[in-house]
Amino acid sequence: MLRGVTAIRYVTPLREGGSLPGLMEADDLGTYVVKFHGAGQGRKVLVAEIVAGELARGLGLAVPELVTVDVDPRLGLAEPDQEVQELLRNSPGRNLGVDFLPGALDLDPLAFDPGPEFAGRVLWFDALVGNVDRSWRNANLLLWHRRPYLIDHGATLTFHHGWSGPPTAEALAQRAARPYDAGDHVLLGCAPDVDAADAELAPRVTPALLAAATAAVPDAWLDGEPGFDEPDDVRAAYVAALTARLDARAAWLPPLREAAAAGAERRTRPAKHPSWLAEWRAAR
Numbered sequence: 001m002l003r004g005v006t007a008i009r010y011v012t013p014l015r016e017g018g019s020l021p022g023l024m025e026a027d028d029l030g031t032y033v034v035k036f037h038g039a040g041q042g043r044k045v046l047v048a049e050i051v052a053g054e055l056a057r058g059l060g061l062a063v064p065e066l067v068t069v070d071v072d073p074r075l076g077l078a079e080p081d082q083e084v085q086e087l088l089r090n091s092p093g094r095n096l097g098v099d100f101l102p103g104a105l106d107l108d109p110l111a112f113d114p115g116p117e118f119a120g121r122v123l124w125f126d127a128l129v130g131n132v133d134r135s136w137r138n139a140n141l142l143l144w145h146r147r148p149y150l151i152d153h154g155a156t157l158t159f160h161h162g163w164s165g166p167p168t169a170e171a172l173a174q175r176a177a178r179p180y181d182a183g184d185h186v187l188l189g190c191a192p193d194v195d196a197a198d199a200e201l202a203p204r205v206t207p208a209l210l211a212a213a214t215a216a217v218p219d220a221w222l223d224g225e226p227g228f229d230e231p232d233d234v235r236a237a238y239v240a241a242l243t244a245r246l247d248a249r250a251a252w253l254p255p256l257r258e259a260a261a262a263g264a265e266r267r268t269r270p271a272k273h274p275s276w277l278a279e280w281r282a283a284r
């Protein structure tokens with residue numbers, strides 16, 4: 001189970017991302033980036049945040065602490081922004097909190113190269129959970145006290161948006177074999193060592209780790225899932241999907257390796273300056 005805190009103050013909205021998370025202070029004197037169950041994408045993105053986030057943590061990747069945050073919508077009454085008021089009104093009770101890392105910078109791999117080992121682990125993990133949100137446009141990696149942290153796992157495990165009950169073995173196997181689209185991945189230029197990551201991380205994705213990551217999701221966010229009887233049945237479906245994905249590495253590792261090799265060749269970011277400038281400089 002995640003630790004639970006109670007919000008005491010809404011500080012400010014965070015507008016960098018799309019989901020309008022809010023910075024809130026809580027009764028444990030902590031400050032949290034709160035993701036609201038009443039936001040447009042609903043509670044499934046919170047489930048993905050927890051399952052993928054705790055999985056990453058279990059694999060030794062740094063993720064800020066995740067907590068549940070009890071929110072009284074009245075905390076939003078003084079907010080001048082209608083959108084924020086509405087979000088809080090739609091999100092009474094338990095929401096997801098991410099420990100706020102004050103002063104953290106968005107990680108730019110050209111300014112801070114995290115190295116092939118770390119790049120490989122993150123790429124491998126993102127391929128496992130199908131993360132579509134770690135591009136050079138939106139890295140969702142923070143640099144804090146010189147250490148890279150992984151955030152924002154709401155756009156992982158996206159298969160859960162389409163399921164209507166426990167998936168069949170055929171559906172699981174078919175989905176699990178799909179290659180990961182790594183073309184835009186922010187760490188592709190860091191020569192990710194996919195094979196080292198696979199050797200190190202695959203044995204660590206154990207049934208116990210998957211059980212712990214899914215057990216961390218509050219029942220209330222799994223209850224009443226169409227096609228499923230009990231919250232534990234939904235948890236079992238996540239475990240089955242991730243286990244199938246792990247077992248299907250023979251299908252998705254080779255293309256991931258190729259993407260990593262191709263990425264290493266174009267180590268630069270899309271040109272900052274127009275091409276005519278380089279030509280003009282060269283001509284002088």
Ligand SMILES: Nc1ncnc2c1ncn2[C@@H]1O[C@H](COP(=O)(O)OP(=O)(O)O)[C@@H](O)[C@H]1O
Nearest residue numbers: 014016017018019020033064098099100101152
């Ligand atoms: N734990 C954190 N500590 C510091 N800043 C954070 C934290 N979590 C998110 N942020 C900042 O807020 C932005 C939006 O949060 P994110 O989790 O990416 O939500 P979204 O789903 O809206 O993209 C991030 O890009 C980052 O700049």
Ligand SMILES: [Mg+2]
Nearest residue numbers: 017138140152
């Ligand atoms: Mg984001």
